[in-house]
Structure formats: structure tokens, C-alpha cells
Amino acid sequence: MPTFKIHHITSYEYDRPVTESINEIRITPYACEEQEILEHELNITGNPTLLNYTDYWGNRIGQFNVNPPHSELVIESKLVVRTKAPTDRTLVFNTGFEQLQQEINQSLALLELTKPEAIQHQEAIQEIVRQIYQPWKSVAATVQDCCQFIFQHFQYIKGITDIETTVDQIIEHRSGVCQDFAHVMLQVLRTLKIPSRYVSGYICPNKNGLRGEGATHAWVETWIPNYGWTGIDPTNNIWVSNTHVKLAVGRNFTDCSPVKGTFKGPAHQNLYVFVSVGYEDGHRFEERNQVKTPVVAEEGLYRPTIDEAGRQQQ
Structure with missing residues (x-):
């Protein structure tokens, strides 16, 4: 630890x-x-x-x-x-969207976090959904595919976005930093009706050279049925383990x-x-x-x- x-x-x-x-x-x-x-x-x-x-x-x-x-x-x-989280999480990769919906139906808090923003470029989000969603895949596998897609198709560039940058603008230039990657991922996952929340915290020094270390960082937590909340970091394309320190969670960075x-x-x-x-x-x-x-x-x-x-x- x-x-x-x-x-x-x-x-x-x-x-x-x-x-x-x-x-x-x-x-x-x-x-x-x-x-x-x-x-x-x-x-x-x-x-x-x-x-x-x-x-x-x-x-x-x-x-x-x-x-x-x-x-x-x-x-x-x-x-x-x-x-105190393990270095490698053992996630549940065998629970699907039917079980997820059952758990959402029992929790207004989860339901609240399935609602995407109203944006102009929602069709671009739908296109990402079409590329990553397969009905036979588990919720965890779909979340992982979403994370990988954003990591591979959005450029990590500092200084081109700020607190006022919208999801529409991020979609247009396909680049940004951790907060931008997190906001795009939230929009995709919520379009899939997967409860997801924004996380603010720190990413700590390690030998793997993760992006964002040494500064405040942002990632996503998503609800995996029969498991609960778990963090995933689209800036680095990893599930969150013991290198991340969590400060706050919410709908987006304003929370x-x-x-x-x-x-x-x-x-x-x-x-x-x-x-x-x-x-x-x-x-x-x-x-x-x-x-x-x-x-x-x-x-x-x-x-x-x-x-x-x-x-x-x-």
C-alpha cells in the first residue's frame, strides 16, 4: 500500500x-x-x-x-x-446491460448519472457508440473499449482548452487534457445509459510515466453491475488502481x-x-x-x- x-x-x-x-x-x-x-x-x-x-x-x-x-x-x-486499492483490480466482466438496468431501476442516484448533456454534436457521440458497443459484451468490457477509443482518437495537448471548453468544442478538435477526455467519456457512457461520474484528484509518481502526474488530474468512475463504482482513466487508458488519489466526484468538473x-x-x-x-x-x-x-x-x-x-x- x-x-x-x-x-x-x-x-x-x-x-x-x-x-x-x-x-x-x-x-x-x-x-x-x-x-x-x-x-x-x-x-x-x-x-x-x-x-x-x-x-x-x-x-x-x-x-x-x-x-x-x-x-x-x-x-x-x-x-x-x-x-489501499490493489495494483491490478479484478473486475467483473460477466455482467451485462440487462443486470445494469435492474440496478439502475432501484437507484435514483444511478439514474441521475445516466443522462447525457444536450450538445450539438451528439451524432459524433453516437458514432463512437456505434464503434464500441456490441450487445453481447459486458458493461465493463464496453467501458474499457470506450476508454481505449478516446485514448487512441483524441490527442493529449496542453493549453488548448480551459474551464469553459464545451464537449462540442472538444469533439471538433479531438484534443485536450484529462478533464476533456473525461467529459467526452462521460457523454459516451451516459449515452449508453451507463451511470458515470467525473472525478478530481491527483495521479501520483510512478515508473510508467503516466500523463498528468504531479498535478491535479481528472478521470471517470463508472458503475459496473454486481461490482459497484470503479475508476477508469481515459488520459492513460488504464483502470484506476493505487496511483490515483481521489478528492471529489460529481456530474462534471463544476461539482x-x-x-x-x-x-x-x-x-x-x-x-x-x-x-x-x-x-x-x-x-x-x-x-x-x-x-x-x-x-x-x-x-x-x-x-x-x-x-x-x-x-x-x-
Whole structure:
């Protein structure tokens, strides 16, 4: 069972003081059998009172306010987590769509996650479905084929998409990063009526050179009948094992953003994100990104902080 040390810093800098910063964070690992929190230290500018609760999806949420004028907001998470999933999962590859439908009929939560978005290029999604779906295949095999198709037919290119990129746009240019691969896979699986959800987290250092290591990452969890939720990573074409640390789950990245909020003041904001993931053998991977926005809030109005979700995930 590997143990990882994860250092995650989100830093907002403003060119003039802002006030009434109201924020929501999802940087405490998701509570599940596959991982165990050994240590977690959280430091926030001004040491505000943190309101903790669990949301609809089971995510651990922290809310806080920073009311006095400030030119910087830093949210620092120091985490030691042990992943307990096996290196190679033994999945159920003999349960089909008839059994899946029976389980969906017994759960409104699963039914909710079978509904695809209304998009313009749904015919392109249907074409992917026609290429991967065979009625005699199990649900797990179909999910695996979907993952492989996206891995083979979509290019992994950083910097060409952001949080506002739609599934239609991803379909058009057939490229992007992990969040984009996950959103396309969700659309395909939900078109097949397979319950699926978006996952935000980290992918940890390893000897296989997986894409996205050392930064916040995104993948998909899908419901396999007679088995339950299991993760699959279309960016790397693998079933999730003990190299992934899960932070949050939801319908899409908006349910899983590590940090989001609003502030008051006519200021330019810069976002810097630093993530360091260390393995127990001493190997460490670090990455620091800067995101800038030219938009300035009007005097007296609230405006959103740059959403960390799609800006940082790779």
C-alpha cells in the first residue's frame, strides 16, 4: 500500500486590495475504502473559520470568508495519504446491460448519472457508440473499449482548452487534457445509459510515466453491475488502481473544483497553482502553473475567482 505526500498550494494575487472573499474548497480526499488520510494540514490566509460539511455527492467541503482588505489569498494543503486499492483490480466482466438496468431501476442516484448533456454534436457521440458497443459484451468490457477509443482518437495537448471548453468544442478538435477526455467519456457512457461520474484528484509518481502526474488530474468512475463504482482513466487508458488519489466526484468538473469562490473589488487577479507529489521511495514530481485573466470587476460588484478545476487539471 503506497503512501504519498502531496503539497498543494493555490495562490490568488490581486493588483489592488479586494474584500469579502467567499470561498469553497474540495481538497480533503474523498472518504472511501481505497484510501486513508494519515495527515492533513490546511493553512489559509488570515486563518479564517472553516465550515465543513459533506455535499450531495459525498465530497468533503470547506467554506470560509476573508472579509478584511487583502491583496493575496493563499490556500495550502499538506497531505499524507495511503492508497489501499490493489495494483491490478479484478473486475467483473460477466455482467451485462440487462443486470445494469435492474440496478439502475432501484437507484435514483444511478439514474441521475445516466443522462447525457444536450450538445450539438451528439451524432459524433453516437458514432463512437456505434464503434464500441456490441450487445453481447459486458458493461465493463464496453467501458474499457470506450476508454481505449478516446485514448487512441483524441490527442493529449496542453493549453488548448480551459474551464469553459464545451464537449462540442472538444469533439471538433479531438484534443485536450484529462478533464476533456473525461467529459467526452462521460457523454459516451451516459449515452449508453451507463451511470458515470467525473472525478478530481491527483495521479501520483510512478515508473510508467503516466500523463498528468504531479498535478491535479481528472478521470471517470463508472458503475459496473454486481461490482459497484470503479475508476477508469481515459488520459492513460488504464483502470484506476493505487496511483490515483481521489478528492471529489460529481456530474462534471463544476461539482469537483478544488477551489472556487467570489470576491468584491475592481482588481485584476492572477492564479498560481503549485502541486508536489512525493512517493515513499523519495521520488518527487512538482509542477507550478500560472493562469491570468484580463477581466476587471466593476466597483462594488462581486466577481468569481478563477476556478481552479479545469485550469490546472491535466
